[in-house]
Amino acid sequence: MASTREIRRRIKSIKNTAQITKAMQLVAASKMRKAQTQVLSGRPYSELMNSLLSSLGGKIDRNIHPLLRNGNKEGQPKIGVILIGPSRGLAGGLMSNLMRAMFGFMEQKEISPVNKKIHSHQVEIEAVKTEEEAEGLSLGVVSVEKKARDFAVKTGGNLIADFQKLSSPPSTADTNPIARVVIDGFLVSRFNEVYLIYSHFVNTMTQKAVIKKILPIEEEFVIKEEDQGKDYFSEYLFEPNPNDLLEALLPHYIQMEVYQAVLEAVASEHSARMVAMKNATDNALEMIEDWTLTYNQVRQANITQELLEITSAAAALGR
Amino acid sequence: MTLKLEIVTPEKKVYSDEVDSVVVPGVEGELGILSHHIPLMTQILPGELRIKKGSEETHLATGGGFVEVTGRKVSVLTDLAERAEEIDILRVEEAKRRAEEALSERLTAEEYATTAATLQRALAQLKVARKRRH
Numbered sequence: 318m319a320s321t322r323e324i325r326r327r328i329k330s331i332k333n334t335a336q337i338t339k340a341m342q343l344v345a346a347s348k349m350r351k352a353q354t355q356v357l358s359g360r361p362y363s364e365l366m367n368s369l370l371s372s373l374g375g376k377i378d379r380n381i382h383p384l385l386r387n388g389n390k391e392g393q394p395k396i397g398v399i400l401i402g403p404s405r406g407l408a409g410g411l412m413s414n415l416m417r418a419m420f421g422f423m424e425q426k427e428i429s430p431v432n433k434k435i436h437s438h439q440v441e442i443e444a445v446k447t448e449e450e451a452e453g454l455s456l457g458v459v460s461v462e463k464k465a466r467d468f469a470v471k472t473g474g475n476l477i478a479d480f481q482k483l484s485s486p487p488s489t490a491d492t493n494p495i496a497r498v499v500i501d502g503f504l505v506s507r508f509n510e511v512y513l514i515y516s517h518f519v520n521t522m523t524q525k526a527v528i529k530k531i532l533p534i535e536e537e538f539v540i541k542e543e544d545q546g547k548d549y550f551s552e553y554l555f556e557p558n559p560n561d562l563l564e565a566l567l568p569h570y571i572q573m574e575v576y577q578a579v580l581e582a583v584a585s586e587h588s589a590r591m592v593a594m595k596n597a598t599d600n601a602l603e604m605i606e607d608w609t610l611t612y613n614q615v616r617q618a619n620i621t622q623e624l625l626e627i628t629s630a631a632a633a634l635g636r
Numbered sequence: 637m638t639l640k641l642e643i644v645t646p647e648k649k650v651y652s653d654e655v656d657s658v659v660v661p662g663v664e665g666e667l668g669i670l671s672h673h674i675p676l677m678t679q680i681l682p683g684e685l686r687i688k689k690g691s692e693e694t695h696l697a698t699g700g701g702f703v704e705v706t707g708r709k710v711s712v713l714t715d716l717a718e719r720a721e722e723i724d725i726l727r728v729e730e731a732k733r734r735a736e737e738a739l740s741e742r743l744t745a746e747e748y749a750t751t752a753a754t755l756q757r758a759l760a761q762l763k764v765a766r767k768r769r770h
Contacts, residue, residue, distance in 0.1 A: 358648040365644050365711050369704050373677065489646065489715075490750075556678035557663055565679055566702060576646065 321619065324612040328605055335601035341407070342594035348485070349521070349587035355486050356518050356577075356584040363577045366570055370534065373563075382560075383504055384567045385534055396426060397457045397477070397499055397508035397532075401515035401578055402465030403586040404481070409593035411516055411524060411585060412464050418526035419468070419514055423456070457508060459498055461579065477502070487579050489572065495579075496572040503532045515578045516585035522592060524585035531574050534567060637671040641687065643696070643712040650717040651687070651696070658710055659686040660703050661760075667703075669710055676705040680714065682753070682760040684767075695720040697764040699757045716757055723765040732758040 319327075400419065403411055457477040460466040466479045478498045483491040499511045511532035516524040555562050641658055643651035659668045661683025669676075680701050687694040701714030735755035743751065 355647075359646055361649045362644045362646045362713060365642065365713055369677070369702065369711065369713065372675075372704065372706060554674055554676040554678075556667075556676065562677060562679060562702075569702075573646065 319611075319615070321612060321615050324608055324615060328608045328612065331601050331604050331608065335598055335605065338594045338597040338601060342591055342598055345587050345591035345594055349584070349591045351486060352580070352584040352587050353518070353521075356580040359577050359580050363573055366573055369566075370570060373566075382563045382567055384500070384532065384571070385563075395457070395506070395508050395510070397459065397502055397511040398422075399459045399461065399495060399499060399511070399513050399515075399531075399575065399578075400465040400469060401461040401513070401582040402463070402468065403582070403589070404462040404464070404483075405586075405590075406464065407593060408586055408590040409596075411589040412468070414524070414526045415465075415514065415516060416468055418528060419472075422512070422514065422528050426456075457502065459495060461495060461582070483579065483583075485583075487576070487583060489576050492576040492579050493572050496568070496575045499532060499575075500568055500571055508532070513574065513578045515582040516589075518581045518584040518588065521588045524589055527581075529574075529578070531571055534570065637708070639669065639671045640709045641712070642710070643685075643698075643714070643717050645699075645714055645717050651694075653689065655687050655689045657688045660712065661685065661698065662703070669705055671708055673705050673710075675707070676703070678703050680712070682716075682756040684760060684764045685712070685717070695764050695767065697723060697757075697761040699760070700753065716761075718761060718764075720764045720767070723761050725762065725765050728758050728761045728765070732762065 398419075400415070402415055406412070457475050458469040459478045459480070460469045460476060461480045462483070463481055466476065466481070469476050478495075480491075480495055499508065502508045503511055510530065513527075513529045513531050515527060515529075517527040519525055638654040638656060639658065641651060641653060641655045642649070657668060657670045659666055660678075661667075661681050663679045663681055666683075667678065680698060680703055682699050683697075685696040685698045687696070697716070697718050697720070698712070698714045699716030701712065703713075704711045732755060735751050735758060738751045739748070739755065
């Protein structure tokens with residue numbers, strides 16, 4: 318059995334750990350509250366935006382605007398992914414859930430991460446890179462925050478842009494450049510499909526990794542099919558005209574999608590960290606309890622032992 | 637007949653109520669909407685949004701955004717919507733001054749656009765706030 322001194326040292330070190338995790342828990346909790354209110358109050362806007370687009374759906378020709386057009390379907394699709402991860406570690410299973418989602422996605426799209434790795438090592442010159450794209454192995458990753466970048470680099474993803482240190486709370490000034498990168502990439506056919514991968518905030522305990530297709534804009538155009546028959550659509554009025562309106566609306570829609578996704582990711586990150594740190598603190602306290610019990614037992618055993626030695630010595634002498 | 641009006645910004649749902657009529661600052665001039673307006677989708681500019689409900693009239697300063705009208709429902713999506721009485725004139729004037737200052741410096745096209753938008757918003761807020769308070 319360990320000596321009392323060793324156990325004391327151990328308890329002290331666990332106490333220190335508990336203090337740190339407790340502090341992190343409190344910091345995460347206060348950030349979490351802010352982020353949660355922000356994400357929840359942002360939802361009505363993006364929901365209204367979706368319904369706005371869906372009512373446009375029946376009215377317009379897909380070819381009217383490049384962001385609605387389906388890209389070239391020949392060959393393997395050129396896929397762009399915006400991966401939004403946590404900015405720091407110690408957030409429980411958050412990142413591994415995202416990673417699982419990403420791997421699943423790559424499998425589904427038949428992009429092998431190992432192949433990618435070999436390729437990205439071989440490819441050093443820009444010209445070769447475009448050849449790689451021509452081979453159809455292209456997966457472009459736009460990473461948001463540090464952990465997402467680390468992951469993209471490790472899996473050998475073709476990192477196109479990396480955004481870090483978003484302000485807290487994130488603003489559209491942070492997220493609009495992200496949207497810009499994929500919109501531009503889509504318009505020059507660098508991608509013909511763009512997806513968002515992020516953690517959707519369900520509640521403090523639950524965050525779900527989500528894969529959402531944002532370009533070409535299509536999902537919202539399917540939802541309200543039952544509405545398309547109604548005749549008021551035939552007299553839908555656009556001011557000033559459909560082209561100008563879409564030109565303003567569609568990029569704005571993508572920007573807001575990215576913005577909302579970042580809000581979701583931030584709320585998820587702080588929630589996951591808060592829960593992870595709470596668990597860590599609870600575990601540490603439990604361990605302290607266990608070790609204190611052992612410490613007392615050892616201490617008692619030592620005292621008994623000493624008493625025994627003294628009495629037996631006295632008995633031996635007094636004989 | 638009343639209209640269902642919803643005004644939403646990325647930060648929050650600002651207004652959601654049954655109203656009699658609403659006037660929005662459209663790209664082609666002010667646009668009054670009553671119930672049974674034909675379905676419409678338009679862009680709005682920073683300016684003043686007036687809501688009439690019974691005898692009561694509410695004024696809001698709005699930023700740029702979009703308006704959709706379908707049957708009985710009006711949805712306003714904008715990056716700013718503040719009630720006249722909520723506007724802090726001093727703060728807005730400060731914002732206006734800073735924006736004007738920034739505009740007189742050399743800026744990239746993008747910076748110019750965002751600053752100009754800020755200035756326009758500040759002007760709209762000031763206009764609404766001043767009008768309400770005489």
